Amino acid sequence: MKSTVARRMDGFSPFYVMELLQRAKELEAQGKEIIHMEIGEPDFPTPPCIVEAAMKYIQTAEVKYTAAAGLTELRSEISRFYQKKYQVKIDPRRIFITPGASGAFLLALGVSLNAEEELLMADPCYPCNHNFVRLMGGKAKFINVDGQTDYQLSAQLIQQNWSEKTKGVLIASPSNPTGTIISGQELERSIKQVSSLGGHFFSDEIYHGLVYGKKARSALEFSEDVFVINSFSKYFGMTGWRIGWVVVPENFIDAAERLAQTIFISTATHSQYAALAAFSDRNIAELEARKAEFELRRDFLYENLLRLGFEIAVKPEGAFYIYANCSRFTEDSFQFAKDLLEQQGLAVTPGKDFGNNRENCHIRFAYTASIAKITTGIERLEKFICQ
Amino acid sequence: MKSTVARRMDGFSPFYVMELLQRAKELEAQGKEIIHMEIGEPDFPTPPCIVEAAMKYIQTAEVKYTAAAGLTELRSEISRFYQKKYQVKIDPRRIFITPGASGAFLLALGVSLNAEEELLMADPCYPCNHNFVRLMGGKAKFINVDGQTDYQLSAQLIQQNWSEKTKGVLIASPSNPTGTIISGQELERSIKQVSSLGGHFFSDEIYHGLVYGKKARSALEFSEDVFVINSFSKYFGMTGWRIGWVVVPENFIDAAERLAQTIFISTATHSQYAALAAFSDRNIAELEARKAEFELRRDFLYENLLRLGFEIAVKPEGAFYIYANCSRFTEDSFQFAKDLLEQQGLAVTPGKDFGNNRENCHIRFAYTASIAKITTGIERLEKFICQ
Numbered sequence: 001m002k003s004t005v006a007r008r009m010d011g012f013s014p015f016y017v018m019e020l021l022q023r024a025k026e027l028e029a030q031g032k033e034i035i036h037m038e039i040g041e042p043d044f045p046t047p048p049c050i051v052e053a054a055m056k057y058i059q060t061a062e063v064k065y066t067a068a069a070g071l072t073e074l075r076s077e078i079s080r081f082y083q084k085k086y087q088v089k090i091d092p093r094r095i096f097i098t099p100g101a102s103g104a105f106l107l108a109l110g111v112s113l114n115a116e117e118e119l120l121m122a123d124p125c126y127p128c129n130h131n132f133v134r135l136m137g138g139k140a141k142f143i144n145v146d147g148q149t150d151y152q153l154s155a156q157l158i159q160q161n162w163s164e165k166t167k168g169v170l171i172a173s174p175s176n177p178t179g180t181i182i183s184g185q186e187l188e189r190s191i192k193q194v195s196s197l198g199g200h201f202f203s204d205e206i207y208h209g210l211v212y213g214k215k216a217r218s219a220l221e222f223s224e225d226v227f228v229i230n231s232f233s234k235y236f237g238m239t240g241w242r243i244g245w246v247v248v249p250e251n252f253i254d255a256a257e258r259l260a261q262t263i264f265i266s267t268a269t270h271s272q273y274a275a276l277a278a279f280s281d282r283n284i285a286e287l288e289a290r291k292a293e294f295e296l297r298r299d300f301l302y303e304n305l306l307r308l309g310f311e312i313a314v315k316p317e318g319a320f321y322i323y324a325n326c327s328r329f330t331e332d333s334f335q336f337a338k339d340l341l342e343q344q345g346l347a348v349t350p351g352k353d354f355g356n357n358r359e360n361c362h363i364r365f366a367y368t369a370s371i372a373k374i375t376t377g378i379e380r381l382e383k384f385i386c387q
Numbered sequence: 388m389k390s391t392v393a394r395r396m397d398g399f400s401p402f403y404v405m406e407l408l409q410r411a412k413e414l415e416a417q418g419k420e421i422i423h424m425e426i427g428e429p430d431f432p433t434p435p436c437i438v439e440a441a442m443k444y445i446q447t448a449e450v451k452y453t454a455a456a457g458l459t460e461l462r463s464e465i466s467r468f469y470q471k472k473y474q475v476k477i478d479p480r481r482i483f484i485t486p487g488a489s490g491a492f493l494l495a496l497g498v499s500l501n502a503e504e505e506l507l508m509a510d511p512c513y514p515c516n517h518n519f520v521r522l523m524g525g526k527a528k529f530i531n532v533d534g535q536t537d538y539q540l541s542a543q544l545i546q547q548n549w550s551e552k553t554k555g556v557l558i559a560s561p562s563n564p565t566g567t568i569i570s571g572q573e574l575e576r577s578i579k580q581v582s583s584l585g586g587h588f589f590s591d592e593i594y595h596g597l598v599y600g601k602k603a604r605s606a607l608e609f610s611e612d613v614f615v616i617n618s619f620s621k622y623f624g625m626t627g628w629r630i631g632w633v634v635v636p637e638n639f640i641d642a643a644e645r646l647a648q649t650i651f652i653s654t655a656t657h658s659q660y661a662a663l664a665a666f667s668d669r670n671i672a673e674l675e676a677r678k679a680e681f682e683l684r685r686d687f688l689y690e691n692l693l694r695l696g697f698e699i700a701v702k703p704e705g706a707f708y709i710y711a712n713c714s715r716f717t718e719d720s721f722q723f724a725k726d727l728l729e730q731q732g733l734a735v736t737p738g739k740d741f742g743n744n745r746e747n748c749h750i751r752f753a754y755t756a757s758i759a760k761i762t763t764g765i766e767r768l769e770k771f772i773c774q
Binding site for chain 1: 391392393394395396399400401402405428432433435438441442445446447448449450451452453486487489490493497498499500501502515518519522523524625626627628629638639642644645646648649650651652653654655656657658
């Protein structure tokens with residue numbers, strides 16, 4: 001009886017969209033053309049600057065371990081990036097390079113969350129967030145959010161939901177799946193609220209950079225006592241390179257160092273050297289052009305989804321997702337997504353992947369496909385709902 | 388009071404050798420030449436086949452996420468490797484690609500170990516092993532081992548130390564720091580013992596391949612119901628690439644899939660494509676030549692340490708370490724290592740990094756340096772102890 005799966009895995013949700021992805025592959029193998037609007041990954045290739053830097057480094061054949069916290073040069077680059085982008089001074093010793101934001105979450109929660117403690121988070125949200133909490137023996141306490149607060153937590157919601165067991169709060173802005181942003185004012189109020197309650201503040205900023213027509217504020221602009229998770233995957237277009245970072249409060253540096261030694265040894269060295277090229281002017285110019293393209297797609301998809309009768313509570317201002325209410329067409333968005341794939345060859349992500357807050361009447365559309373492909377996707381969607 | 392480091396971190400040992408490494412860097416910055424025999428990383432460059440495969444792949448600029456478990460082709464390659472090397476058939480679905488053996492440990496223990504459960508392991512052993520257990524809320528139960536059992540656990544030791552709380556056993560062979568190997572017979576007996584006690588068996592095989600004059604047996608030769616951790620870092624010479632794998636029992640596949648999605652998303656894609664070249668005949672020929680060089684170094688270092696008066700309970704047969712008893716010279720091996728670095732510029736790892744079993748009278752020497760450098764190291768060591 002002992003040879004069984006650990007209890008923590010009971011509460012680990014899978015990605016339901018994987019079932020759709022699997023079916024999409026089968027259909028593609030049969031020669032069908034599938035339009036992919038389910039994938040949370042930029043469709044652009046790795047930026048040329050990054051490829052060049054990686055090639056140059058790998059040629060040396062000296063791809064050895066780095067320090068657990070990452071290359072000193074890269075930590076300094078990131079520190080300069082905070083200075084330039086947010087006008088905040090971050091000691092590079094507080095910056096830890098990690099294998100993607102996934103590694104950043106492991107490190108941040110590993111050094112700060114005790115078993116049985118609760119972390120407040122919004123529902124809907126990215127499904128892995130509560131899995132990380134569970135891995136540490138903690139519990140996610142979900143707070144249902146909607147368009148009223150831009151699908152974000154607020155100082156008031158935090159206060160209302162705080163209990164003896166609460167250890168902290170996670171805010172993700174721009175949000176996956178909604179693409180919505182917390183205002184600077186509300187972010188500041190929330191940080192102060194959590195601080196006055198004696199808790200930890202975790203800010204998931206992995207979609208920073210992909211924000212349209214305004215600027216997302218970093219939690220680091222308001223406090224030194226926050227954990228900030230970021231990544232080279234989304235804005236910087238380096239998904240498969242598996243590299244991100246976390247900024248920890250000063251008093252967590254030593255623990256983060258010890259935990260990183262154990263769980264990573266270090267982050268992939270060639271990815272770290274490649275990322276050194278991420279902040280160059282030439283690369284930023286390339287990324288800004290991509291961002292402009294994402295914004296066009298957002299507008300195009302948004303207009304068309306509204307035209308077709310989807311409800312979108314808040315126009316998304318960041319990331320590359322639109323979280324659309326499809327209750328006009330279905331009360332089972334998972335089945336809707338399956339049928340849409342089967343009958344029209346359009347893949348989208350069901351609300352079920354993002355929580356338990358009216359998930360059955362929501363669909364996430366990712367605009368990680370060209371305008372041409374999105375156009376075809378919209379045509380197929382229209383056929384599907386008008387049949 | 389809540390804003391404090393999580394309790395699990397109390398028991399997380401650091402790498403004490405880092406203090407020495409730091410000092411070594413300072414001395415090098417002052418122009419001193421340091422001989423490094425503290426580093427658990429092959430000194431050879433990345434094998435040419437790997438570099439070529441990586442360059443070819445990165446040029447495509449399509450470094451996107453893979454499936455969480457890794458590339459199907461790579462999992463199949465590893466399955467073929469088990470067939471060829473150990474004559475066992477492993478379903479590729481049981482093989483998960485991970486960010487190094489560190490990721491493999493996270494995955495194996497994450498899906499199998501509950502909070503409060505104990506894992507038996509040898510002392511001395513690799514320091515991170517008990518940290519992983521602690522991360523899962525479990526407890527490492529250390530069993531002191533010595534030359535009598537080749538510094539390995541045995542079926543008898545397992546039986547003697549098993550309790551109500553024991554969930555399983557970890558065996559690492561070849562062992563870090565001792566380089567010793569468990570015999571096939573004892574490995575089989577131990578697996579049967581654990582199975583009859585209803586526990587899990589974890590086999591750390593990351594130094595397989597680097598075994599001299601004999602062959603290490605895989606736990607997979609004796610049971611399908613074992614977790615086997617392996618890596619491309621040591622034999623395959625891919626440390627900084629951060630890629631390894633774990634083989635899980637059939638009934639853990641689903642949980643491992645869900646956990647991998649959360650904690651990795653996937654392993655660095657360029658490292659996975661590079662690793663596809665690891666099993667080619669040309670690469671294996673290169674690696675076998677390196678292995679022969681490691682064996683020469685082992686013999687050379689072993690003879691010289693004995694000559695100088697170090698005691699070595701068992702001649703190591705694998706990995707690239709010699710764990711030497713230095714009690715003839717000191718009762719504080721950490722201080723000994725510090726003085727040796729300061730006075731002679733030779734860096735070694737203190738026993739303190741590997742547990743609490745007569746650690747103060749042991750030093751680990753790594754032969755991850757050329758014979759020329761080891762020769763200089765020995766000269767310096769001789770001067771130091773004869774002064």
